[in-house]
Amino acid sequence: MRRLSPASGTHVRARGFTLIEVLVVIVVLAMLASLVAPNVFRHVGTARETTAKTQIEMLGAALDAYRLDNGRYPSTEQGLVALWQAPTAEPRAANWRGPYLRKAVPADPWGAPYVYRAPGTQSASGYDLLSLGADGKPGGEGEATDITSWK
Helix, strand or coil: CEEECCCCCCEEECCCCCHHHHHHHHHHHHHHHHHHHHHHHHHHHHHHHHHHHHHHHHHHHHHHHHHHHHCCCCCCCCCHHHHCCCCCCCCCCCCCCCCCCCCCCCCCCCCCCCEEECCCCCCCCCCEEEECCCCCCCCCCHHHCCEECCC
């Protein structure tokens, strides 16, 4: 495409990208994305697993503080909410000095609530605390692996 230059009256060619140049850039970007994306998504699963382990440790410390104040862990019925709000269900917490967490009890990294049992099946004198992983079902492999307080 040619335009008339206002100053000299000569023709000047308009500059721009051709369709081929644009397609080459798109192909190069697609190739880079196909190389980088698998590495990024592989680390997302690891980050979620690490987050779940860290949250279980944090909740475990809060449960231990609750036990020190009240002589026992919250019951299964009272659940982890007893770390944030004084339990109203029996057995009552006579010396509740909470909240034992800075924020309300978080969901696991996959958006599901943590599974809490007291007394536990793995720890009869303590508690079981676990995340069921990405699939939300007991057992599993990879991202679906359960993350527990006893391993």
